[in-house]
Amino acid sequence: MGPGVPTVVTFDREDCTVPDSAIDPRDPQRSAPHTLLRDVRLGSGGPTVDVRSAGGRVVEVMAPGAPEDGARVLRCAGGTLLPGLVDAHVHAVQWAGARRKVSLAAADSAQAAVDLLAAELERRPVPAGELVQGYDFRDGLWPDLLHKDLLERALPGRAVTLFSSDLHTCWLSPAALDLIGRDHPTGVFVEGECMAVTAALPAEPVALRDRWVMEAMEAAAARGVTGVTDFEFADTVEDWTRRLRTAPPTVRVACSIARPLLDAAIGRGLRTGQPVPEGHGVLTVGPLKLFVDGSLNTRTALCHEPYPGADAGSGRLELEPEELVALMERAWAHGVEPAVHAIGDRAATVALDAFAEVGCPGRVEHAQLVRAEDLHRFAALGVVVGVQPAHAPDDRDVAERYWPDRLERAYRYADLLAAGARLEIGSDAPVAPLDPWDGIASAVARTDDERPPWHAEQAIPVGAALAAASEGRTGIAVGDRADLMVTALDPAEVAPQDLRELPVVATLLAGRPTHVADALR
Template sequence: MTRPAAPLTLTRVRLGPGGPLVALRIADDRVVAVTAPDDLDGPALDLDGRTVLPGLWDAHVHAAQWAGNRRRVDLAGLASAREVAEALRPHAGRLPGGEVLVGQGFRDALWPDVPDKALLDAVCPDRPVALISADLHAAWLNSAGLALVGRGGHPSGLLREHECFAVLRALPEAPADVLDGWVAEACRDAAARGVTGIIDFHFSDNLADWSRRAARAPLEVRVEAAVYPGRLDAAIGHGYRTGDVLPGTGGLLRVGPLKLFTDGSLNTRTALCCDPYPGLEGTARAYGVEETSREELVRLMRRAAAHGIEPAVHAIGDRANSLALDAFSAVRCRGRVEHAQLLTAEDVPRFAELGVTAGVQPTHAVDDRDVADRHWAGRTGRAFAYADLLAAGAALEFGSDAPVAPLDPWVTLAAAVHRTGDDRPAWHPEQRVTVRAALAASARGRALVRVGDPADLVIVDVDPLDADPGTLRAMPVHGTLLGGRWTHGPL
């Protein structure tokens, strides 16, 4: 059980971006006073004009995958299938015999060649190889890897969507105690970047996994653990509702939403769209892949909502987002659309009208700009349309989709504010959002720290309003408080 933090006074700290110097008093895990710096008696921590903000959330994480990914071969930025295969060569001999060589982060949508098991066999003929795409919707295996997961007869070794997910579940996993250690380390690193909470969409028995972790040691972040359809009946049987605190977790673990899928992803060209993908016209997946029919989506959402479990519906293509919003309209329940990457003009105002939160990942906009320009040509003005959604009154919550992008809220913020991740001009700058709006979307709508708020706070060395793009992206974090307990910084 996590003990309440001792009372704490912070003085000479700026209250939010561009805010005045104040003193904050924290007691019973909450902010109990905000006054002038000299108005509170007793010992205080002088923060020398630094800025205090509400604690930041990453509203879309795959925590175990992110933790494991930090130990895998990084394939990001490699420009062809052959280049990826060659990049594996120095790693093959470094692992114990029989251990799977796992890589993460390839993006094949712009490659001049096609991933094939023969390329991997030439480099690693005996060791199983499993490479996971940056968007988590494709896996590329060599012959030994295919045999390991019972897919020995697969012609190419490249598996997408359901086949990919089945393969990932079949791969050997690290022991639970080892994986839990990796997750704890990743959460400590997130706290060092100002993160105080995550929504974890890892595909597993999330509630059981996080309950086990919380029993071993106090969690470094608040966690809302998603439920998948295969465990919906069990969650209902336990009487779980979205937002419920699980016992024995110090109040830090809550039941999250029900995760559902309408489509695939852009890089895999399986996002469900109104227009065909160039080069795929006339094929079975010319318009992407419909993962769940409207009827089944409505059925699952209705069952979950009737028992107090809110749905979070993955939708990337414009047709998929229409499908998701139509389902929310039919069920009339609270919930979220995850990603909301490509929208029709008619659907933009429906988020606010239906009270549906858009859980979006701004780093995807800058990482996928070239892929979008090719495969969504002529439509990118309505891709990653954050300014349009805000103008229409939608509630935005920012996340990373780690390991698709780093679990770092400042990288996310900078992408939303500047719409570029390199030295190129902003991509569709009309969809940029202000620093204040980006901070609110990163803190569940909390723009400023107020009396009565939970003492989930981040203290930064530079006022975000004064930060240039590089500083905003790599914001120096002085300290992070979770319920008044330091998870990073001063102790």
């Protein structure tokens, strides 16, 4: 045994020999199996050890060769044991659906998007009468405009709905408008109207949609994910409670509260951080989601200076400061923490001013543009910054067009860390894939293609990125929750651009394996 790795037992091990047949997979923490991880490196650069978990916790860190004592054994062949990853910002239903939609990411114009969609439907026809759906278009750099007539000419009579990569724009055909009883000159909706239209569109049967969501979480577990915060615009507490009645969990879920449901949540006694009844030990109440502004791609992110162009404006204020403060005060009076969407730098200022006035903890989501004078305020106010580093390389071209005079303020993760802010990495799936390694790689490498790093001065070390993707966990010790992953290689020894594809060979939720690679079976 190397120095600093004592043999320690501090937890009762009477449950360590519970047979698999007695395990309730829907309550992994209380009935977690006794698991022994053999031959793992204890963290990045750490010594080789065996690690035992029971009752949902790490109970022993031992020299290699520990007795099995009836444990489920995973032989990890020198893989690196790390805290499980937590995606701090997902839209579970939209991500599950996006995995089955036509991607329009390659389109460089509205016409090209329509052509790409039509070609894909030739290869994978959608039955007549069913909704045709696409996503991931980025029209901020396109030379032509979105219009319902483009869709009608290419797919006459078909109901078509297309969503932008940032989820702030939807584009509907005339037949899709008819489905929701709307008449609109262009069929293009942004911000609040986009969300209302999205909610009004026909949805798949609940059972089918739930199955898609659980399949998406299984895929996330295969990438080392043990937890997510679900910001779906729905009753996420009810939705996730229902899902766990029919399928075992593969991740923990913090269930956010949508603004229209705040009063109902208060009436139900929901408080941020508390366990959800019937949540089987894996569901908790998340924050209240509020919007200050829009997005960069739609030029509705609220900025201190106007966008380039004669009449471009400075973005859109979605909530007046007085209303924002009132909502935050009402939520916090009932134990609900706010998560405030703020992409532009003026939006970040408005959000921070509100936190200062209310005096509550919470989150600012995105913070893609932040003034120097606001950097220190996140730490001073105890406000977490939910960031999506995968957006930086995705947005570099549109940012250079619309924020050319303020790029030193954009996606400034190194500056935020230096100012003491706590970063938590999310994907904003389906805006980016639900795979924290994509965000980790982007935070460290500042590029996702052959181009050189974009504003490399804002890159952060891999250790800092891993911590930000693990709710601040930086190591593994006896007594820790056994939400763990084993990577085939030590992330510290992998080139930044290769982190995105780092193999995960095992993932454990409360000590119960949710993913085991074939090499370990």
